[in-house]
Amino acid sequence: xxxxxxxKWSLGMRFYSLIVGRSLLGGLNNNLSSLLGTSNGITCSxxxxxxxxxxxxxxxxLKVVDNSGAKKVMCIQALKGKKGARLGDTIIASVKExxxxxKVKKGKVVYGVVVRAAMQxxxxxxxxxxxxxxxxxxxxxQGQPIGTRVFGPVPxxxxxxxxxxxxxxxxxxx
Amino acid sequence: xxxxxxxxxxIITPRNPHQCxxxxxxxxxRVSGLPxxxxxxxxxxxxxxxxxxxxxxxxxxxxxxxxxxxxVRAESNPEAEGETxxxxxxTENVEExxxxxxxxxxxxxxxxxxxxxxxxxxxxxxxxxxxxxLNTRAVEASEKERPVPDLRTGDIVEIKLEVPENRRRLSVYxxxxxxxxxxxxxxxxRIRRIIAGVGVEIVFPIYSPNIKxxxxxxxxxxxxxxxxxxxxxxxxxxTFK
Numbered sequence: 001x002x003x004x005x006x007x008k009w010s011l012g013m014r015f016y017s018l019i020v021g022r023s024l025l026g027g028l029n030n031n032l033s034s035l036l037g038t039s040n041g042i043t044c045s046x047x048x049x050x051x052x053x054x055x056x057x058x059x060x061x062l063k064v065v066d067n068s069g070a071k072k073v074m075c076i077q078a079l080k081g082k083k084g085a086r087l088g089d090t091i092i093a094s095v096k097e098x099x100x101x102x103k104v105k106k107g108k109v110v111y112g113v114v115v116r117a118a119m120q121x122x123x124x125x126x127x128x129x130x131x132x133x134x135x136x137x138x139x140x141x142q143g144q145p146i147g148t149r150v151f152g153p154v155p156x157x158x159x160x161x162x163x164x165x166x167x168x169x170x171x172x173x174x
Numbered sequence: 175x176x177x178x179x180x181x182x183x184x185i186i187t188p189r190n191p192h193q194c195x196x197x198x199x200x201x202x203x204r205v206s207g208l209p210x211x212x213x214x215x216x217x218x219x220x221x222x223x224x225x226x227x228x229x230x231x232x233x234x235x236x237x238x239x240x241x242x243x244x245x246v247r248a249e250s251n252p253e254a255e256g257e258t259x260x261x262x263x264x265t266e267n268v269e270e271x272x273x274x275x276x277x278x279x280x281x282x283x284x285x286x287x288x289x290x291x292x293x294x295x296x297x298x299x300x301x302x303x304x305x306x307x308l309n310t311r312a313v314e315a316s317e318k319e320r321p322v323p324d325l326r327t328g329d330i331v332e333i334k335l336e337v338p339e340n341r342r343r344l345s346v347y348x349x350x351x352x353x354x355x356x357x358x359x360x361x362x363x364r365i366r367r368i369i370a371g372v373g374v375e376i377v378f379p380i381y382s383p384n385i386k387x388x389x390x391x392x393x394x395x396x397x398x399x400x401x402x403x404x405x406x407x408x409x410x411x412x413t414f415k
Contacts, residue, residue, distance in 0.1 A: 116372060120375075124338070125338075125382055126362075126379040126382055127377055127378050127379065127382070128376065128377040129374065129375070129376045129377075130374070130375050130376075131372055131374055131375075132372055132373035132374070132375075132405070133372060135372075151370070151371075152369075152370045152371060152372045153369040153370050153372055153374060156337060156339050159339050160339065171370060172369055172370045173345075174369060174374050174376075
């Protein structure tokens, strides 16, 4: 019985310390945010503002970089990977925005190959590559691009994934 | 007599330079304690006699090495006292007795000298230092193949890279170094550039054998170690022709 009481008491203590800690942290945060203006103590705020880029998953809006007619698509399924698609993977997407007269219309469900991703992709020699935006090239079910031109840089990784046609259409290989 | 005595001198004198003088005296007194005309420290050319074999023959005389050491120390003290007496009586008789004794003290001396040689040995490599040592070795090996220039944040560099997928030509990457992470052999630099309207950042391990050349073109004055603010700024600042 004494042991039980002691455990309950320790639990209570733990909750109390959690609450106290959170309020302390809240106070600290307030101080830091006020200090930001004075350009001091960048260390802690820097880690808060550094974005951790992640996978391309459901509801991710991507830019279309070929001349198939679509402008923006929303990912509805990443075909490979439990957490989401990465650079070089194929996705199923729905066209959200399109040019008035193009090969694809708004609302169409299409396949796409991710050619630029904000999440870094490691290469076999230890280097990593990351782009500033998420971009996709629309393809058909066989993997052949629908459009005839690709804008912007594309990475080497497409060669391994057998998207050679996109590589040949690309203007610049990163 | 000289031919038998001097081989012992041959063994002893090369080791003697870093011997403490007391031991030397102890030995010489030990030898000269016996009536003989042996003068240590007179190395002349002598026919090489395998004196180690002589020493080995005496192994049964000494039961255990520590005992031998103690034997030596015990020997040297009374012998130091007997020095004054011993020097006085220098005769040329009892050669075989003196030879046996010289041999046993040679054996003893050898033991003492091997013990004396132990203290100046290499310092132990601690467990925590191993990674550092391995890293410096790997960096040195890489530097020998291709020297890496001094790279700092804010340098505008051009990197020539050999890509296994693009075997035909070397890929060229140009851009500004926005950060440098030091991690021994995996020291990396992050290069940023605007390519065809899109910002690209690539992390290169500078000691990688795939990198064929790193050339510093220019330097931009920056007041930071990591230039992540360039991501939010105008693309013009990250463009390099």
